[in-house]
Amino acid sequence: MSALNVQSKDGSQPLRILSVHNHYQIRGGEEEVRDAEQSLLEQMGHTVDIYEDSNDRLDSLGAIQTAINTVWSTQAYQAIKRQLKLYSYDIVHVHNTLPLISPSIYYAVKDSGVPIVQTLHNYRLLCPNALLFRNGQICEDCLGQAFPWPGIRHACYRENRMASGVVATMLTAHQLLKTWSKQVDLYIALTEFARKKFIEGGIPPEKIVVKPHFVDPDPGAGAGSGGYALYVGRLSVEKGIDVLLNAWKNLDGTIPLKIVGDGPLREQVIEATQTLSQVEWLGRKPMSEVYDLVGEAIMLVVPSKWYETFGRVIIEAFAKGTPVIAADIGAIAELVEPNRLGLHFRSGNAEDLAQQAKHLISHSAELNKLRLNARAEFEAKYTARENYQQFLNIYSQVFQLPEHIDR
Numbered sequence: 001m002s003a004l005n006v007q008s009k010d011g012s013q014p015l016r017i018l019s020v021h022n023h024y025q026i027r028g029g030e031e032e033v034r035d036a037e038q039s040l041l042e043q044m045g046h047t048v049d050i051y052e053d054s055n056d057r058l059d060s061l062g063a064i065q066t067a068i069n070t071v072w073s074t075q076a077y078q079a080i081k082r083q084l085k086l087y088s089y090d091i092v093h094v095h096n097t098l099p100l101i102s103p104s105i106y107y108a109v110k111d112s113g114v115p116i117v118q119t120l121h122n123y124r125l126l127c128p129n130a131l132l133f134r135n136g137q138i139c140e141d142c143l144g145q146a147f148p149w150p151g152i153r154h155a156c157y158r159e160n161r162m163a164s165g166v167v168a169t170m171l172t173a174h175q176l177l178k179t180w181s182k183q184v185d186l187y188i189a190l191t192e193f194a195r196k197k198f199i200e201g202g203i204p205p206e207k208i209v210v211k212p213h214f215v216d217p218d219p220g221a222g223a224g225s226g227g228y229a230l231y232v233g234r235l236s237v238e239k240g241i242d243v244l245l246n247a248w249k250n251l252d253g254t255i256p257l258k259i260v261g262d263g264p265l266r267e268q269v270i271e272a273t274q275t276l277s278q279v280e281w282l283g284r285k286p287m288s289e290v291y292d293l294v295g296e297a298i299m300l301v302v303p304s305k306w307y308e309t310f311g312r313v314i315i316e317a318f319a320k321g322t323p324v325i326a327a328d329i330g331a332i333a334e335l336v337e338p339n340r341l342g343l344h345f346r347s348g349n350a351e352d353l354a355q356q357a358k359h360l361i362s363h364s365a366e367l368n369k370l371r372l373n374a375r376a377e378f379e380a381k382y383t384a385r386e387n388y389q390q391f392l393n394i395y396s397q398v399f400q401l402p403e404h405i406d407r
Helices: 029-043 055-061 063-071 074-086 104-112 149-153 161-176 192-200 241-251 266-275 287-296 312-319 330-335 350-361 364-381 384-399
Strands: 016-023 047-054 091-096 116-119 186-189 208-210 229-232 257-260 279-283 299-302 324-327 342-345
Touching (some): 016 029, 016 055, 016 074, 029 047, 029 312, 029 384, 047 055, 055 063, 063 161, 091 104, 116 384, 186 192, 186 384, 192 208, 229 287, 241 257, 241 266, 241 350, 257 287, 266 279, 299 350, 312 324, 312 364, 324 330
Parallel strands (some): 016 047, 116 186, 186 208, 229 257, 299 324, 324 342
16 A cells, blocks of 8 residues: 555655755755754654765765766666665655765656655755855856856855866756756745746746745744844855944944854954954854744844845744844845834845844834734744645645656
8 A cells, every 4th residue: 555545643645755865064954954844744644765965975986976976976866766666655855966966866766757846945056156145245147047157267166166167067967958847846945035036047937836944843932031132143254244243333332242153254253252342152052042042132133145045043033032133135035024023124234234223122112013923923834833734735736747646
């Protein structure tokens, strides 16, 4: 009896899913999301098997073999074919294939007649460095290009022209093969902004749906009584750390700022703490402590300068009932509705960020209303239960495609 004919805990039909992911050398948000989704689906009675590889193997493979694998990995193709013969899978859900798994696995899956869904965690299909960001600002030079020459010229992938050339070749080869439009049944974008950007880059609009991330377990609302603003995230240029620190120079001690995270701009942050007494760097913290900090903060600040595909820290703030001051750019501007869930400031403008922070702390009634709205937004859109229903709807769409109805 196939998995589709057995009743799961909640009365729906359980599925057997193969989750595909190429791990990065440093664990990040994609891994967190993939693991959370696996856990959710398994809790609801479905079976999730894993096919994975890791960039920890790159040094042992060498440059030539890595380049070949990036464009087409015969090893991954054959491994997926073997895996699909072991069990009757209902769906293959892809998270990341670069560089070792490669797009070859789409063809292996298609040959087996199993539907493919892919989550678009970043802008890799449009941009060699996956960020649409270069030299401290938004860059769309490769968007819509037949061959992404700018990405090679600027060494956008790993700051290496040869590596960038390999990624550019992979993107171009599979664009010519129509891999992105023909081999994947449905893509999941994380926001409407990201969906529109992928459509602009050539993905058929009918193949992209929107499903956000979720927070589970529910951390519960905080009190917001800590008297400080909070930043949580990577300390890097695209995250707008320079904007954040310059804004707090303008605030002249008005609001304490706590910074949680680590990254390449760590020294810049440490230097700021030595000259700005109101700024405190806490380094990395376990998630339980982060939630406590978020819940007691007056506001969360998200000063990103790139097109975030989502912004998980924002919905974590909503779960704690903490309003967000966000740059008016990309997905984060979409998530934070101004004057209902927080405030916007002009992207890259430290003075405007400082003004918005001053406004929020000087209007207590408005702040309290924003806290209630933020928590309500989480309960309406970003719980595990709501996300699970969206999963079922998305998978059902794939099963209803003509080529999969009579599988």
